[in-house]
Amino acid sequence: MSFIHQTKHLPSLGVGVTYCTELHELIQAEKSLFDLIEIEPQTLWIRDETNQGIFTFPEETKTILATLPQQKIIHSVGVPVGGNKPADPKQLTLLK
Incomplete structure (x- = not known):
């Protein structure tokens, strides 16, 4: 079975954009x-303000993204899961 034949039944996601705050409006x-x-x-x-390599995903940002009516997908380039190096557990927690 060809690749094209296998993918023709997949749903079309339509036109997308990578979110950044500059494009929010x-x-x-x-x-x-x-x-x-x-x-x-x-x-x-x-x-984190202590600058110890701790990151947070602000609740306000989550709320803003959740209010947008478009479908959403997560694309984590910086924390590849399943790569040849184990992911930083602190960052994996934020991806949940």
Whole structure:
């Protein structure tokens, strides 16, 4: 069975955009412009004030993303799961 034959039954996700705060107003104002929001969590994490390598994903950011009506997918480039190096457990916790 060919790759094309295997994928033709997959749902179409439509037109997507990688979320960044600079695009938020456009995404919110023109809801029909994008069908899908791709979220790269690391771009939204905030380093702990102690600067000890601890990150947080602000609740306000989670709420903002949740209110957007588009479908969402997570694309974690910075923390590849299943790679040849174990992921940092602190970062894996944030991806949940």
